[in-house]
Amino acid sequence: MEQLLVPMICKIDKIIQETPDIRTYRLKFKEEGRMEKFSWMPGQFIEFSFLGSGECTFCIASSSTRKESFDCSIKRAGIVTADIHSGLDEGDEVGIRGPYGNWFPLNDLKGKNLLFVGGGIGLAPLRSLIQYCIDNRNDYKDFTILYGARSSADMCYKDEIKEWQANKGLRVVLTIDKAEETWKSNVGVVPKILEEVVKPVIENTKVITCGPPIMIKYTIQSLLKLGFADKDIITTLEMKMQCGIGKCGRCNIGSTYVCKDGPVFTNEQLKLLPDEF
Amino acid sequence: MDYTKQIREIATKLFTEEKIDVFVGYRTTGFDENQVPVIITGLEEIPKLIFNDKSVFNLTNYLKQEHTRNKRVGLIVKGCDSRSLNLLLTENQVKREKLFVIGIACEGVCDDEGNKMQHCTECMFPDAVVFDEMVGTTHDARLYQVNADVRELASKSLVERREYFETVFESCIRCNACRHSCPLCYCAKCVIDQETSTLYHGANTTSSAFHALMTWSLHLAGRCVDCRNCESACPMNLPLHLLHKQNESVIYENFQEHMAGVVEGDRGAFYKYSMKDPDDFIM
Amino acid sequence: MSFETFVTDKTGLQKFYEAIIEKNETYAPVEKFGNFDFKRITRLSECNPESPIEKTRSIKPLFFPRSAKVMKYVATSAGTEIAETDKDPLAGKRVIIGAKHCDARALQVLDKVYSWDYIDTDFRNRRQNTVIVSTRCDKAAIHCFCTSLDYDVETLDAMDVLIVNGIDGKIYIRAKTEKGNAFLKNFPTIHDSQLPENEAAPALKAQYEAFAATFRLQMNYREVNEKLSKVFDSPEFESLSSNCISCNTCAFVCPTCHCFKISDEKVKDTGVRYKSYDSCNNGYFTLMAGGHNPRPAKYRRWRQRALHKFVYYKERFGENLCVGCGKCTFACPVNISIFEVVNQVSDTAM
Numbered sequence: 001m002e003q004l005l006v007p008m009i010c011k012i013d014k015i016i017q018e019t020p021d022i023r024t025y026r027l028k029f030k031e032e033g034r035m036e037k038f039s040w041m042p043g044q045f046i047e048f049s050f051l052g053s054g055e056c057t058f059c060i061a062s063s064s065t066r067k068e069s070f071d072c073s074i075k076r077a078g079i080v081t082a083d084i085h086s087g088l089d090e091g092d093e094v095g096i097r098g099p100y101g102n103w104f105p106l107n108d109l110k111g112k113n114l115l116f117v118g119g120g121i122g123l124a125p126l127r128s129l130i131q132y133c134i135d136n137r138n139d140y141k142d143f144t145i146l147y148g149a150r151s152s153a154d155m156c157y158k159d160e161i162k163e164w165q166a167n168k169g170l171r172v173v174l175t176i177d178k179a180e181e182t183w184k185s186n187v188g189v190v191p192k193i194l195e196e197v198v199k200p201v202i203e204n205t206k207v208i209t210c211g212p213p214i215m216i217k218y219t220i221q222s223l224l225k226l227g228f229a230d231k232d233i234i235t236t237l238e239m240k241m242q243c244g245i246g247k248c249g250r251c252n253i254g255s256t257y258v259c260k261d262g263p264v265f266t267n268e269q270l271k272l273l274p275d276e277f
Numbered sequence: 278m279d280y281t282k283q284i285r286e287i288a289t290k291l292f293t294e295e296k297i298d299v300f301v302g303y304r305t306t307g308f309d310e311n312q313v314p315v316i317i318t319g320l321e322e323i324p325k326l327i328f329n330d331k332s333v334f335n336l337t338n339y340l341k342q343e344h345t346r347n348k349r350v351g352l353i354v355k356g357c358d359s360r361s362l363n364l365l366l367t368e369n370q371v372k373r374e375k376l377f378v379i380g381i382a383c384e385g386v387c388d389d390e391g392n393k394m395q396h397c398t399e400c401m402f403p404d405a406v407v408f409d410e411m412v413g414t415t416h417d418a419r420l421y422q423v424n425a426d427v428r429e430l431a432s433k434s435l436v437e438r439r440e441y442f443e444t445v446f447e448s449c450i451r452c453n454a455c456r457h458s459c460p461l462c463y464c465a466k467c468v469i470d471q472e473t474s475t476l477y478h479g480a481n482t483t484s485s486a487f488h489a490l491m492t493w494s495l496h497l498a499g500r501c502v503d504c505r506n507c508e509s510a511c512p513m514n515l516p517l518h519l520l521h522k523q524n525e526s527v528i529y530e531n532f533q534e535h536m537a538g539v540v541e542g543d544r545g546a547f548y549k550y551s552m553k554d555p556d557d558f559i560m
Numbered sequence: 561m562s563f564e565t566f567v568t569d570k571t572g573l574q575k576f577y578e579a580i581i582e583k584n585e586t587y588a589p590v591e592k593f594g595n596f597d598f599k600r601i602t603r604l605s606e607c608n609p610e611s612p613i614e615k616t617r618s619i620k621p622l623f624f625p626r627s628a629k630v631m632k633y634v635a636t637s638a639g640t641e642i643a644e645t646d647k648d649p650l651a652g653k654r655v656i657i658g659a660k661h662c663d664a665r666a667l668q669v670l671d672k673v674y675s676w677d678y679i680d681t682d683f684r685n686r687r688q689n690t691v692i693v694s695t696r697c698d699k700a701a702i703h704c705f706c707t708s709l710d711y712d713v714e715t716l717d718a719m720d721v722l723i724v725n726g727i728d729g730k731i732y733i734r735a736k737t738e739k740g741n742a743f744l745k746n747f748p749t750i751h752d753s754q755l756p757e758n759e760a761a762p763a764l765k766a767q768y769e770a771f772a773a774t775f776r777l778q779m780n781y782r783e784v785n786e787k788l789s790k791v792f793d794s795p796e797f798e799s800l801s802s803n804c805i806s807c808n809t810c811a812f813v814c815p816t817c818h819c820f821k822i823s824d825e826k827v828k829d830t831g832v833r834y835k836s837y838d839s840c841n842n843g844y845f846t847l848m849a850g851g852h853n854p855r856p857a858k859y860r861r862w863r864q865r866a867l868h869k870f871v872y873y874k875e876r877f878g879e880n881l882c883v884g885c886g887k888c889t890f891a892c893p894v895n896i897s898i899f900e901v902v903n904q905v906s907d908t909a910m
Contacts (some may be wrong), residue, residue, distance in 0.1 A: 002630040004680060077850045079471075247678070248818075248819055248822075316802040343857060448597070452813075452839070479823045480627040481625075513597070514593040
């Protein structure tokens with residue numbers, strides 16, 4: 001019955017403790033040969049079932065250019081995610097449906113300067129695109145990553161960020177909300193650092209931003225103040241979802257299905273939606 | 278029973294003297310005899326208000342709704358409604374000083390066909406037990422009686438009763454309207470809705486309906502005031518009162534003739550200990 | 561395209577029903593606690609094909625069950641297996657008798673959402689394997705307004721076979737689809753009484769006109785659609801939603817509401833995943849794990865439901881997500897009328 005909603009079984013290959021409340025689950029399909037057939041685009045999401053606890057929506061946090069497995073970064077926030085954190089170990093099996101949703105407009109990004117603005121767990125969907133762009137580095141011009149977190153301990157993907165910092169082709173700007181003794185980099189909220197430190201080139205630049213709703217709101221405000229056009233600001237929306245396939249009606253914002261028409265929207269598109277997200 | 282005139286007079290007085298911000302009453306649907314609860318905010322809306330034997334819905338439900346929160350509320354309560362109000366006061370859900378209560382000496386309300394509702398004919402407390410102003414002629418004290426259908430059910434064996442309730446639960450569609458319409462179900466998140474619960478889990482199966490409705494009825498045991506909001510809300514017309522009245526009769530018998538919400542401040546049969554409580558089931 | 565019409569009388573209709581029940585897996589309105597719900601029947605006496613509209617639940621659960629098993633799984637330390645799900649109990653060839661025309665129409669509306677992008681094959685199979693026999697109402701109930709919406713009740717082809725109680729006392733049986741036409745060929749006693757179109761059409765029209773004259777409620781849906789598309793920011797929503805108690809009954813009885821939730825029932829190692837009805841009136845419908853809720857206030861959820869029915873679905877799929885059956889209003893414990901409120905809200909549009 002209900003064929004569309006039956007997940008496929010994945011095995012947890014590795015669990016990486018990113019921060020005290022965020023873990024990255026590296027997944028592989030249990031079925032032989034399935035992993036090779038599984039393909040996704042940066043920005044797409046999956047439905048992740050911890051069988052017996054429930055199903056949750058997470059973005060795929062890694063790029064399909066690195067195909068031996070895929071990552072989901074999960075923050076402990078609600079009941080199912082708490083169960084996932086406490087109940088799942090390496091080697092355990094989970095259910096996966098997907099990939100669903102639209103993806104970052106890769107064609108529009110070609111030949112452009114890219115500015116990534118991420119906050120907290122919001123770096124996860126960006127990471128998929130960042131990896132993709134690093135693997136296709138020649139398609140893009142300047143490459144800037146601004147990433148903020150509440151504290152240095154709350155930063156995800158610390159090892160990978162070090163790799164990015166070492167990469168000559170990337171400019172990485174990190175910031176935390178409150179000063180810490182050992183912290184040598186910027187202190188301040190993301191929009192402030194964006195305006196005062198990053199000072200992005202507006203010409204020929206696309207901004208991709210994701211983070212907590214409040215951060216997205218103020219980041220977009222300061223991007224507009226800096227002179228970016230609405231169509232050049234791209235974000236991915238968080239919305240309660242359940243089916244992921246445009247049926248269950250949960251992610252409706254007006255006549256838009258976030259799970260099908262999104263989750264990636266430009267600010268131009270967001271402005272047309274009723275204010276309910 | 279038609280107290281429209283008195284209700285309008287009192288409401289006018291309350292708004293004129295600025296004693297309340299909103300008034301919860303009834304209005305006509307405009308095309309049939311049924312009534313719609315209405316929350317009015319000023320004098321100009323008072324002509325909408327009516328009260329007669331079709332004023333069925335227990336308005337204390339609105340004390341848990343957003344539109345009355347943190348406001349001074351005028352409210353109409355019949356006998357049964359006043360008992361649920363008493364419980365809400367006792368359980369610190371509403372503040373007495375924020376309320377102006379119009380108590381009704383109730384003659385009983387009617388169903389869709391115009392017949393007096395069965396629970397009204399057997400009502401023990403037709404007069405409001407908590408009020409600021411009383412409307413109507415109060416009644417003499419009445420005796421407790423167990424409804425005929427509850428007596429009949431109680432006379433059956435456990436197996437038969439279970440079978441009967443299974444046919445009831447089978448028809449439940451798990452819309453939870455019973456819970457939402459109950460004035461005493463005010464938990465922000467019901468235990469039945471917890472995502473972690475794999476017993477209740479929200480699916481519409483007989484077993485989950487059994488769990489959900491049984492849990493619900495036990496949470497209301499010793500609290501249910503038999504206003505029948507749940508039954509009027511049920512889209513499948515389930516005889517939910519049987520669950521509650523059965524509990525009520527057991528509690529009446531075993532806990533010193535306890536009736537819910539009759540006395541302000543009474544914490545209810547299951548929330549206090551008395552030396553007279555039955556203990557013959559303790560090993 | 562017009563199909564054949566047959567004429568019969570009360571006894572003939574009864575025999576027709578009996579023949580259907582004898583030969584097919586048949587569903588019909590069965591009374592329980594004074595309510596009629598569609599159930600599997602084996603004898604005509606178990607059901608009432610002309611059940612009163614205000615007490616009859618829709619046929620939607622036969623296509624979109626109140627709870628459907630998504631799958632069964634066994635999760636042990638040795639690994640997780642998704643066990644074969646049980647066979648879809650609703651997928652077989654079957655006939656529904658006593659369906660209301662508004663309910664049948666609702667399925668046409670639902671077809672749109674179930675067949676865009678990801679096609680819900682289960683829903684489609686159930687649709688394809690079902691013959692819907694519907695009796696046109698003789699009289700509108702107090703909250704009915706089906707004639708005011710974006711479909712023509714007279715020519716509606718959402719049912720496969722239409723039964724009309726003519727005002728001349730005769731009963732007309734008319735195939736409305738190819739499927740219905742083929743279905744009727746299985747019933748020789750009916751099939752022998754074919755009526756030429758020039759006699760059938762006026763008789764059906766006369767009944768329709770008598771029926772259409774009984775409506776208390778009438779509105780211009782185009783005007784309502786147009787006006788409602790501009791009222792998102794109207795402050796009226798706050799006061800109009802004030803007496804709603806968010807009990808969700810309206811969504812659960814609605815023949816077009818299709819929001820659902822997914823939940824697991826797990827006992828020891830074995831679990832079952834269900835897909836069950838949900839309602840956008842629930843406070844936690846859009847509540848996210850982090851605590852963010854895009855529709856935290858009652859009036860916002862209430863507005864979502866009204867606008868989804870009359871604006872959003874129309875924008876997206878070209879149809880109103882309301883068929884004017886009045887079920888929500890009949891079921892509402894506080895007697896809120898959807899007709900009344902959408903008209904009140906649209907009157908506030910500039």
